[in-house]
Amino acid sequence: MSGESASVIPRNQVDLVEFVDWSSVECLNQSGTHSLPNALKQGYREDEGLHLESDADEQLLIYIPFNQVIKLHSIAIKGPEEEGPKTVKLFVNREHMGFSNVNDYPPSDTAIFSEDNLTGKTVVVKYVKFQNVRSLTIFIEENQSGSETTKVQKIILYGTTVETTDMKGLKKIEDH
Amino acid sequence: MVLEATMICVDNSEWMRNGDYSPNRFQAQADAVNLICGAKTQSNPENTVGVLTMAGKGVRVLVTPTSDLGKILACMHGLEIGGEMNLAAGIQVAQLALKHRQNKKQQQRIIVFVGSPVKYDKKALELIGRKLKKNSVALDIVSFGEEDEEKNEKLEALLAAVNNNDSSHIVHVPCGPSALSDVLISTPIFTGDGEGGSGFAAAAAASGYEFVDPNMDPELALALRVSMEEERARQEAAAKKAAEEVANQEKGEQQSTSQDTTMTDSVNLETSRPEKKIQDLTDDENALLQQALAMSMDDPSTKAAVQDIDMSDASADHDLQLALQLSVQEESAADQSNQTDVNKLLADQSFMSSILASLPGVDPNDPHVKDLLASMQNQSEQTKEEDKAPKEEEKK
Numbered sequence: 001m002s003g004e005s006a007s008v009i010p011r012n013q014v015d016l017v018e019f020v021d022w023s024s025v026e027c028l029n030q031s032g033t034h035s036l037p038n039a040l041k042q043g044y045r046e047d048e049g050l051h052l053e054s055d056a057d058e059q060l061l062i063y064i065p066f067n068q069v070i071k072l073h074s075i076a077i078k079g080p081e082e083e084g085p086k087t088v089k090l091f092v093n094r095e096h097m098g099f100s101n102v103n104d105y106p107p108s109d110t111a112i113f114s115e116d117n118l119t120g121k122t123v124v125v126k127y128v129k130f131q132n133v134r135s136l137t138i139f140i141e142e143n144q145s146g147s148e149t150t151k152v153q154k155i156i157l158y159g160t161t162v163e164t165t166d167m168k169g170l171k172k173i174e175d176h
Numbered sequence: 177m178v179l180e181a182t183m184i185c186v187d188n189s190e191w192m193r194n195g196d197y198s199p200n201r202f203q204a205q206a207d208a209v210n211l212i213c214g215a216k217t218q219s220n221p222e223n224t225v226g227v228l229t230m231a232g233k234g235v236r237v238l239v240t241p242t243s244d245l246g247k248i249l250a251c252m253h254g255l256e257i258g259g260e261m262n263l264a265a266g267i268q269v270a271q272l273a274l275k276h277r278q279n280k281k282q283q284q285r286i287i288v289f290v291g292s293p294v295k296y297d298k299k300a301l302e303l304i305g306r307k308l309k310k311n312s313v314a315l316d317i318v319s320f321g322e323e324d325e326e327k328n329e330k331l332e333a334l335l336a337a338v339n340n341n342d343s344s345h346i347v348h349v350p351c352g353p354s355a356l357s358d359v360l361i362s363t364p365i366f367t368g369d370g371e372g373g374s375g376f377a378a379a380a381a382a383s384g385y386e387f388v389d390p391n392m393d394p395e396l397a398l399a400l401r402v403s404m405e406e407e408r409a410r411q412e413a414a415a416k417k418a419a420e421e422v423a424n425q426e427k428g429e430q431q432s433t434s435q436d437t438t439m440t441d442s443v444n445l446e447t448s449r450p451e452k453k454i455q456d457l458t459d460d461e462n463a464l465l466q467q468a469l470a471m472s473m474d475d476p477s478t479k480a481a482v483q484d485i486d487m488s489d490a491s492a493d494h495d496l497q498l499a500l501q502l503s504v505q506e507e508s509a510a511d512q513s514n515q516t517d518v519n520k521l522l523a524d525q526s527f528m529s530s531i532l533a534s535l536p537g538v539d540p541n542d543p544h545v546k547d548l549l550a551s552m553q554n555q556s557e558q559t560k561e562e563d564k565a566p567k568e569e570e571k572k
Contacts, residue, residue: 029310032341055340056310096280098311 013073013158017042021067028061028099029054031149036062045154051079052152058143060085060150061099064157065135072130072159077113078120083151086113086144091137092130102139115144122158132162177220181241181282183270184209184289186252189231189261191292191321196351201321204356205289206252208318211357212287213248215366218394224282226273227251230266231259231292237269241277261292267304271313284313287365290331291321298333305337314338316365320349320356472548 017040027036034053038044054060072092079085089107091097097105108129117123136157143150186209192202209227216223224241225248238251267286274284286308294301308315315338317331328348335346345364349356360366 028312056306059310098275100275 013160016066016070016072016157016159019066019068019070019161021065024063024065026063026096027052028063029056029059031055034151039152039155040064045156048153052155054140054150058140058146058148058150059099060138060140060152061097061102062138062140062155063096063135064138066133069162070133070159071127071162072125072133072136072157073127074122074124074158075111076120076122076154076156076158077118078153078155079118080151080153081115081118082145083143083147083149084113084115084118085140085142085150085152087111087141088113089139089141090125090130091139093132093134094137095135097137097139107139113144118144120154120156122156130159133159179220179222179279179282180216180285181224181226181274181277181279182212182216182285182287183226183228183241183273184212184287185266185270186227186229186255187231187261187289187291187321188229188255188257189259189292190257191261192257194321197320197356201291202255202257205291205320206255207355208289208357208360209252210249211360212366213245217243217245218398221395221398222279222282224277224279226270228266228269228273229255230263230288231261232256233259235262235265235269237273240273260295261290263288263290263294264296264300264304267308267315271308271311274313275311284311285316286313287316287318289318289320290327293322293324294327294330296330298330301330301334302337305334308338309340312340314340314343316344317346318349318356318360318365319346320351323350469548 020040025036025040030036031053032055034051036052038047038050039052044050052060075090077085077088088111089102090109090111091102091105092108094105109125111123111125113123138155140150140152186205188202192200192205194201197204213225213227216225222243224243226237226241227239227248228235228237238255239247242248267288270286270288271284274286277284305315315335317335319327319331331346335344338344347360347363347365349359
């Protein structure tokens with residue numbers, strides 16, 4: 001994972017929050033009051049008072065399916081200095097992972113967040129591994145200070161969509 | 177009707193031979209398991225239930241989560257008692273079985289029957305509990321049979337570690353005259369956090385179900401129950417809407433309070449019968465109509481009563497206040513204001529038509545009523561011209 005960061009939205013990339021399939025989004029080990037939409041959804045993530053917090057221990061497993069195939073370019077995570085995430089592993093196209101099998105597969109990418117990154121600067125991912133993403137699993141393994149719970153203010157995903165066939169546009173060829 | 181996958185952990189250790197529950201602990205447990213399976217599959221047809229035994233040679237899964245009730249009941253048959261219960265292993269295997277459920281949208285739940293002493297220490301149980309919570313698995317504990325202080329403490333600690341928003345429960349069933357399953361029926365384990373299971377439970381216990389025995393025709397019973405709930409919700413929504421309309425319109429205080437009591441009546445009743453609601457409306461509206469008639473006939477006592485009560489409402493309504501000021505000054509103006517109030521009420525088309533339609537004894541086409549209303553309307557012509565034309569057309 002390169003340490004470069006860009007402080008503005010990367011060129012030609014869009015915010016992928018519109019392509020998230022909200023009905024199947026899951027987050028394991030989230031606290032009941034501080035849940036995933038607080039960090040992911042458009043309005044809530046900008047609200048300073050709302051954040052995502054872990055429950056029983058400091059790990060979080062977030063499963064985000066998309067409603068079409070996308071390429072992921074970079075990710076921005078904002079969190080408090082102490083309880084913000086430190087080691088973040090990304091898995092592509094793995095459905096319904098649990099905490100028990102996160103270590104069975106190698107992650108598509110791993111990001112170590114420093115306190116600097118936690119202010120919301122985007123961190124670029126290994127683009128080649130994220131060309132054909134249907135679902136993204138974010139595993140937050142530990143936080144900055146090793147505290148009991150991890151807090152995340154917002155998660156923004158930047159990328160582009162892959163041109164998928166628009167079935168409505170397909171027309172039958174006329175017989176002459 | 178939560179969509180759930182449940183794993184039931186049965187204790188078939190040697191401690192189950194004891195006869196302090198009739199006929200013996202194991203049989204009572206088996207009855208309870210059968211009842212729970214039935215309730216779960218009834219409350220939502222897509223629910224799945226699985227069963228495993230914790231004692232014997234080792235933890236053994238008898239049936240993986242399935243919605244086929246027959247298969248579940250069949251596997252409970254012919255179980256043998258023996259060995260010692262392994263609580264931790266049982267819960268962990270149950271968690272694994274749930275992890276591999278076919279429908280990932282189902283919520284995960286484990287129901288464990290603990291009849292023998294718990295040999296694991298509190299720390300280990302808490303660790304297990306936290307792992308369950310982390311994987312969002314709910315846990316119900318049925319503690320029966322052997323009772324000792326330690327066991328209770330450990331199970332309470334386990335529950336505290338798992339519990340997330342009260343989705344997990346513990347039930348202590350002491351030995352006594354009532355059967356294990358009867359005691360369980362009234363607990364949240366059966367009623368599923370306070371919803372649908374009570375229908376099944378009522379049927380099982382006292383055949384109190386109205387139209388159809390769920391055992392005979394579960395699909396029809398389900399459809400009926402859903403439609404009744406929808407009807408109830410619709411009525412409550414209609415009641416709320418009517419209450420809002422009342423608040424928006426300019427009315428005397430009696431009208432709004434009578435409407436309010438009607439609304440609270442219909443909302444508070446869990447099984448609100450439509451007849452009863454109309455009954456309430458009829459009684460109140462009869463009183464209203466009486467009062468309107470009395471006022472129109474210049475009955476001084478009633479007029480005074482209305483006037484007194486109107487004063488208290490005056491602060492809310494500028495027009496009303498103005499009218500009342502006039503009435504205080506002059507007697508003739510008093511007539512006018514009362515008439516105006518009544519006219520505002522009576523001129524309200526929707527309200528009038530609803531009253532007249534619901535009153536069984538009053539025929540809108542009755543000439544007497546028509547004359548009365550016509551005289552009202554002539555008075556209100558000056559104030560509300562727009563209502564007149566549709567009113568007269570409707571009355572014809």
